[in-house]
Amino acid sequence: MHEPPFCPNHHCHCHYPIDDQSRRRWYCRDGSFVSAREGITRRFSCRYCGKRFSEATFSTDYYAKRRINLYRLRRMLVSGVSIRAASRQLFCAPGTVARRLVILARQSIAAQAEICDHHTSGEPLVADGFQSFWVSQYHPNNFNLLCGSESQYVYALTSVSLKRSGRMTDCQRRTRDRIELEDPTDPAALERSFGELVNAAARLWHNQRVIGVRPPGSCVLVTDEHQTYPRSILPFRASSSIEHQTVSSRIARTRENPMFAVNYLDREIRKDMAEHHRETVCFARNAAQSVARMWIYLVWHNLEKPYRISPRSQRTHAEVSGVSPVTVQRQRRKFYRKRAFLCRCTKLSEAQRRDWLQLHWTPEREIRRSRRVTPSYAAA
Ligand SMILES: [Zn+2]
Known part of the structure; x- marks a missing residue:
């Protein structure tokens, strides 16, 4: 991700589609951190509401400690595989699959x-x-x-x-x-x-x-x-x-x-x-x-x-x-x-x-x- 697409705070007007002129200035870089899941992850903050967020906020693995192959999981769920069987295949807990x-x-x-x-x-x-x-x-x-x-x-x-x-x-x-x-x-x-x-x-x-x-x-x-x-x-x-x-x-x-x-x-x-x-x-x-x-x-x-x-x-x-x-x-x-x-x-x-x-x-x-x-x- 080169730049965040919008502010993740739904109370902020930058969460909703904004014109290109203000799009350039709505966020600023706010350092980075190292996560076990993604490695070095860039952090940003919104200039209008102050909300801090990172590249991971826009990933489908949001709020997760571990990356799971969602493509594989979806294929299993639509092919008669139960939650526990899927968790055994993916080497994770059933709660993670849930x-x-x-x-x-x-x-x-x-x-x-x-x-x-x-x-x-x-x-x-x-x-x-x-x-x-x-x-x-x-x-x-x-x-x-x-x-x-x-x-x-x-x-x-x-x-x-x-x-x-x-x-x-x-x-x-x-x-x-x-x-x-x-x-x-x-x-x-x-x-x-x-x-x-x-x-x-x-x-x-x-x-x-x-x-x-x-x-x-x-x-x-x-x-x-x-x-x-x-x-x-x-x-x-x-x-x-x-x-x-x-x-x-x-x-x-x-x-x-x-x-x-x-x-x-x-x-x-x-x-x-x-x-x-x-x-x-x-x-x-x-x-x-x-x-x-x-x-x-x-x-x-x-x-x-x-x-x-x-x-x-x-x-x-x-x-x-x-x-x-x-x-x-x-x-x-x-x-x-x-x-x-x-x-x-x-x-x-x-x-x-x-x-x-x-x-x-x-x-x-x-x-x-x-x-x-x-x-x-x-x-x-
Ligand atoms: Zn904002």
Whole structure:
């Protein structure tokens, strides 16, 4: 790094884009120090707010004592390797992998948010919930996915913790009721969470109308016949002209099925992520980190994974959804090199901001009423 790109203090005006004239004078050299990780590291200070920082502040290894190969870690996490197995491969503690995983998730969320206005295919959208669990089978969750029906690009992700339902023995039902008594699940959480997904669909449709790539008409959203979905879509129907189409989940899950995009993603997530494999000892112990891992997987799917392997396609899912190859390449280059800052990511949705700050409570492990302290460097 030849010169620091901006001041890392988000209260300082130099944190935000500034004109070239003042850019030259906003910082001054402030000596150097020797770190075990980087060797000699230059230090700077901001002339306006006095904030001191170094070259390491802008590295993706920020606030870390040790350098971990993030490229290798990301490849492992999206290939069915569990946290402990990854830590054995990288000769570090599982906690080190867990902290780097959050960094990878923030880089992923920033990349996803930056290209949110570049989709031009105008394809119908498909939404569905991928169900898994965290902590135990008494805490099922839903990862709600919004995908392009042709590109299988994931446009939005929201997550929610649910109350266990379905067939149970009497003993299991008593345990479920005891847990619910101590820490009740919000019955409206799924409706709200799916509503956020519909909001993302409405925003995407509006952006495509503004840049003129979508013909006038309604935004087609295909879902299964879940009873909650119509209630979530209702508030957006009038303002965004969302046309809701439903498909029975009993029909064959083939390429011709209108829900193919989410069925395909469900299958890929189930086989590629260790915590979602069925009947294994791998499962999510922490809700916020589970969401972080899902972001890493989905953005890798969007930006790195070939669209088809037979016949082999050179394009990614993002390119098929209408993002230019130049934009995709730029995001891929930035991913490991430039640390993403929360305050500079202006296009984050509310759900993405929550995922970035890890504001998800793990059932039975954390008390909802207690305050969660987010490290200031994560909120910068
Ligand atoms: Zn400053």
